[in-house]
Amino acid sequence: MNEVHFAVPMAGAVLNALNIRLDAPSIAFQLDHGGARIILVDPEFAGVTSEALKLMTGPKPLVIDVDDANFADGKRIGELEYEDALSQGDETFAARPPQDEWDAIALSYTSGTTGNPKGVVTHHRGAYLNAVSNILAGNLGQHPVYLWTLPMFHCNGWCFRGPSQPRPGLTFACGKLSPQKFSS
DSSP states (O other), X not given: OTTHHHHHHHXXXXXXXXXXXXXXXXXXXXXXXXXXXXXXXXXXXXXXXXXXXXXXXXXXXXXXXXXXXXXXXXOOOSSEEHHHXXXXXXXXXXXXXXXXXTSEEEEEEOOOTTXXXXXXXXXXXXXXXXXXXXXXXXXXXSSOEEEEOSOTTTXXXXXXXXXXXXXXXXXXXXXXXXXXXHHO
């Protein structure tokens, strides 16, 4: 998910980080409503994702499995594996910067507690300003080290992924968090 936050926008597409904690009907709604063309699936969430894909009413996205060494019990549901997809890429591909700073960079959804989830669009300008504001508000010095404990679907990490660019440092992402992981 970390590299996808940069790759998707530079491919001229819009990132839609799904809240995988939701039920299959809510996820299906988001995939339909957002017009997803590709979905990356962690094996831990293959079950709910398979169910959501069956419930979709519109065109189904290309499903790409992302192997997860920390979760061996999942099954593949896609037509392609992530690393295989990358190996088929064009090495001469040139990034497609936005034509306008107001172009969408991300689509996020609410949890839908009062009906279907509501979509929220973030534009490139807003994401940039939020990232720079996070540097200032978080008092990030040179080369910060950041541990992700927030799932990136929460407003795409509240645009905190962005500060790693102007303030290059290290970011660590955890999969499923559990108290046992931190107490041992």
